[in-house]
Amino acid sequence: MVFSRVSDAFTGPLGSGNASVVDMVPQDMLYLVDDYWYQFPPMNPLWHGILGFAITITGILSMVGNFVVIFIFTTTKALRTPSNLFVVNLAVSDFLMMLTMFPPMVMNCYYETWVLGPLMCEIYGMCGSLFGCVSIWSMTMIAFDRYNVIVKGLAGKPLTTSGACARLAFVWTACFIWTLMPLFGWNRYVPEGNMSVCGTDYLTKDWTSRSYILVYSCFVYFTPLLLIIYSYYFIVKAVSQHEKIMREQAKKMNVASLRSTEEASKSIEARLAKIALFTISLWFFAWTPYLIINYTGIFETMKISPLNTVWGSLFAKCNAVYNPIVYGISHPKYRQALFKRFPCLSCGADEDQSDIPSQATTQEKQSIAPSNA
Numbered sequence: 001m002v003f004s005r006v007s008d009a010f011t012g013p014l015g016s017g018n019a020s021v022v023d024m025v026p027q028d029m030l031y032l033v034d035d036y037w038y039q040f041p042p043m044n045p046l047w048h049g050i051l052g053f054a055i056t057i058t059g060i061l062s063m064v065g066n067f068v069v070i071f072i073f074t075t076t077k078a079l080r081t082p083s084n085l086f087v088v089n090l091a092v093s094d095f096l097m098m099l100t101m102f103p104p105m106v107m108n109c110y111y112e113t114w115v116l117g118p119l120m121c122e123i124y125g126m127c128g129s130l131f132g133c134v135s136i137w138s139m140t141m142i143a144f145d146r147y148n149v150i151v152k153g154l155a156g157k158p159l160t161t162s163g164a165c166a167r168l169a170f171v172w173t174a175c176f177i178w179t180l181m182p183l184f185g186w187n188r189y190v191p192e193g194n195m196s197v198c199g200t201d202y203l204t205k206d207w208t209s210r211s212y213i214l215v216y217s218c219f220v221y222f223t224p225l226l227l228i229i230y231s232y233y234f235i236v237k238a239v240s241q242h243e244k245i246m247r248e249q250a251k252k253m254n255v256a257s258l259r260s261t262e263e264a265s266k267s268i269e270a271r272l273a274k275i276a277l278f279t280i281s282l283w284f285f286a287w288t289p290y291l292i293i294n295y296t297g298i299f300e301t302m303k304i305s306p307l308n309t310v311w312g313s314l315f316a317k318c319n320a321v322y323n324p325i326v327y328g329i330s331h332p333k334y335r336q337a338l339f340k341r342f343p344c345l346s347c348g349a350d351e352d353q354s355d356i357p358s359q360a361t362t363q364e365k366q367s368i369a370p371s372n373a
Contacts, residue, residue: 021306024113025195032118032190034203040306043194045112051196051310052109058318059102065324066095068338076337083145085164089171090138094320097131100124101317108196121198125189126179128199132287132316133175133220139280140224141167143231151238178216187212193309202297210298221291225284232277279326286319 021040022033069091073079104124108114114121141164148156182188182200187209190201202213290312296304 021194024111025191026113026115026117029114029118029121029191032121032188033195034190034201036203037193037195037306043112043306047307048109048112048194048196051194051314052106055102055105055109055314055317058314058321059098059106062098062102062317062320062324063095065321066091066098068342069324070095072334072337072341075341079333079337082159082161082164083142083149085161085168086138086141086145089168090135090142090323093131093134093138094323097128097135097317097320100127100131105197113195114191114198121191122183122189125198125200126183128313128317129220130175130179133179134171135319136220136224136283136287137171137175138168139283140227141171143228143280146235147231151234175220178219181212181216187216192313193304193306195306197310197313199313200294202294213294213298217291217294221287228280275326279323282322282326283319286322287316290316 019042020038021042022030022037023042025033070088073084073088073091101124104116104120108116116124145159148159185208188201188204189198191197192199200213200216201209204210293304293309293312296302
């Protein structure tokens with residue numbers, strides 16, 4: 001492939017003279033590159049190799065892990081419940097994110113620039129934004145479901161399959177509309193940093209472009225964050241009050257525990273809520289650096305280097321790896337189904353059997369799956 005150099009006067013060795021990180025960008029891509037990046041020299045080829053290797057390992061782990069989650073939940077009858085539709089949806093969005101993100105990034109790291117053309121750059125940026133948005137709103141739906149089961153209890157309206165499907169349809173539709181906007185002029189998808197990945201334009205100075213970053217971040221980051229904090233605040237409060245009452249009652253009756261099958265079910269719900277909270281926390285730790293990079297760009301608070309942007313993007317994609325791991329190490333019912341399908345992974349499976357009460361209530365069976373992928 002023949003690449004167009006930005007500066008015809010550049011004739012010296014890589015990294016000297018007027019060379020910049022934009023030099024290897026194809027001619028048909030230059031209109032998407034912000035002038036800001038011309039000030040940075042080309043990255044050391046070693047960094048491209050490291051980034052390509054890192055995204056390859058991340059992509060394979062994520063795709064395999066999330067495929068296993070989807071396979072287990074869709075083929076295990078006991079796990080096919082309305083609540084677990086949110087879990088499967090989260091695994092699907094994580095799987096699709098890596099399916100669309102890591103092969104193009106590996107190819108571009110090999111060529112040390114974006115070589116797939118403007119259209120693929122826009123599609124790439126849109127897919128990353130769409131699947132990331134779907135993931136966080138899937139987690140928000142999971143938090144609402146935990147809130148309904150634990151806080152409202154019998155007073156809450158049971159989740160039905162049609163209700164879960166309606167919520168997921170809303171999530172996908174809303175996220176698709178938001179991520180489609182840059183294709184129609186409200187912001188745009190452009191090459192970032194080392195020119196091997198594409199994302200939203202956070203460097204254009206006009207407020208039409210900047211306003212998209214601000215409004216979209218409210219929809220995809222701050223609003224879900226506040227809703228999840230609200231849900232888990234009352235979940236933790238309800239669980240704490242329940243445990244306090246149980247301890248006081250047991251003390252009065254001079255017994256070690258008052259837990260019945262129903263109480264064991266509530267204990268499982270509380271544990272599932274903790275798993276969900278942990279995984280959601282990982283999501284925000286993964287995506288917060290990328291949010292900071294975007295806000296730094298639109299408010300010009302400090303200098304952003306090409307290496308910073310690409311590592312921020314890679315760190316955000318790593319979130320798609322966490323969820324299957326959390327399943328595998330934290331929830332006995334999922335492990336039981338996993339070990340049944342894949343006996344080679346059954347180390348420690350015997351201990352799992354004692355974690356679930358033998359006589360489960362209907363509500364327990366419906367909520368036995370982990371609350372997050």
